[in-house]
Amino acid sequence: MTPAIVLLALVTAERIGELWLANRNTSALLARGAVEKAAGHYPAxxxxxxxxxxxLWLLGWAQAIHLGWLAVFCLLQGLRLxxxxxxxxxxxxxxxxxxGERLVARGPYRFVSHPNYIVVIGEIAVLPLCLGLPWFALVFSIVNGLVLTIRIRAENAALEEARHAATG
Structure with a gap:
């Protein structure tokens, strides 16, 4: 098994775990009266x-891992955690x-509004760079930028609407 396969397997397992956690949290929030907003862009x-x-699996499984980029990727995982x-x-x-819920203003949210998106932007670019795929990093970073522009606008609008509803 190549180091790239190990890395990709770990990232895949992480993503599956995150989807499980997200689905569990979503179900619990909706059961408590929360509402999903702007679901139309979620399939994208x-x-x-x-x-x-x-x-990444198709193109990167046999690639050598660039340790400097791997270190950056590990830092991003720390921020994700x-x-x-x-x-x-x-x-x-x-x-x-x-x-009725207040915005989170602790942890990384003390410094930036959307720290999770910083992680996502970094991961989309850095994991391909770990595998020596700079063009892949560029293409997916551009597409991710377009999708996140829609996402962040929708999220900010939903949060602003919730703020107005809470203040009357």
């Missing part, structure tokens, strides 16, 4: 991430708004 996010991961721990049961891959 799923397609982007699935295509990215499948492409910080986001997950900070949001706890509120973390999900969808835009879920819970009426």
């Amino acid at each position: 996010i799923v397609l982007l991430h699935a295509t990215w991961l499948i492409g 910080w986001v997950l721990v900070t949001l706890g049961r509120r973390w999900t891959t969808r835009i879920i708004v819970a009426p």
Whole structure:
């Protein structure tokens, strides 16, 4: 088994675990009266991430791993863990708004509004670079930028709407 296969297997397992966690949290939030917003773009996010991961398996499984980029990727995983721990049961891959809930203002959210998207931007670019696929990193970074532009606008609008509803 090549080091690239080990890396890709770990990332794949992480993604599957995140989907399980996100689905569990989404179900619990919706059961408590939360509402999903702007679901129309979610299939594009799923397609982007699935295509990215499948492409990495197809093109990267036999590649040498660049250790400097791997170190950056590991740092991104530390930031991802910080986001997950900070949001706890509120973390999900969808835009879920819970009426009456205040925005999280601790952890990495003290410094930036959307730290999870910083991680996603980094991962989409850095994992292909770990595998020596700079053109793959560029193409998926551009597509990810377009999808995240839609996503962040939708999320900000949903959060603003929730803020207005909470203040009357």
